[in-house]
Amino acid sequence: MTTLWVAILGVALASAAIKAMGPVLVGGKELPPSADAVIALLAPALLTALVVTETFGEDGHLVLDARAVGVGVAGLALALRAPVLLAVALAALTTALVRAFG
């Protein structure tokens, strides 16, 4: 039980510290224009990596399973301008169906 609480407190403190670091160190200073150009592309790079790792990653290797089908359907729905909630629901539903019948 202590292992769990050490992990919980450690993760909470570490998360807070990571999130505080940038704002405290940079303060109110303006970043140079070159940094702005990089930051402008940070969101697509980060989000792509999160989609890829959460869709195809499992215990340190790449897998192609029901999740990929579900996330693919969500991507298609979003490209067709479906609302976020519909797309997310379609992802879960498709994944569940592929698991049940695949």
Added chain:
Amino acid sequence: MSIETEHGSGVYLAGARAGLPFALATFVLGISFGVLACSLGWGVVAPIVFSVIAFSGSAQFAVVAVLGTGGGALAAIVAAILLNSRFLPMGIAVAPFLKGGPLRRALEGQAVVDASWALASRGGGRFDREFMIGATLPQVAAWICGTVIGVLASDVVGDVERLGLDAIFPAFFMALLVDELRDGGQTIAAALIAAGLSLALVPLVPPGVPVIAACAGALLGLRGRSS
């Protein structure tokens, strides 16, 4: 920032409204976190306290994965730090737009969560502070409420994988990504580099590292600028 724009409570509300669909998805994720934590015998209090003080989906799921497979507290903390290391560049990006002294900035930096940060991005490296904070509040509430329901109703919910709930997290990020990609050009190129890097690195390095390494795709922004 030197530009003083009078941002009223309307912007917080607009942010909260924009964050709402993500809050609902977060709510379902919170339920699946609660159910998973319960299935590991964490009891009722620990998962809820965890969600209140950490409110970090990816890190908390990582802790479930590490402890659930027999790992120790240190391994769990390291995994969570690697996964959350993306909040360092994200925090640097929003830093110029936050307010007050170091303590207040540290506190405002806690409002950086993936969806809010992406929603508050105004292009060209600018961010809307009030919009981001507004978008984060319903997501934090949803994450905590979801966890509570998950731990209390774990018997009812059952197997979260059978319900396809593990696809919600990537689909959630996909929704934010598709919005970004509508800008076209360099955005798509940066995304493709990030996809290639993270796919190549997943089998080679611990979880979290591929995501932070894929940030290198954003360095593309330096091209085409006068040095």
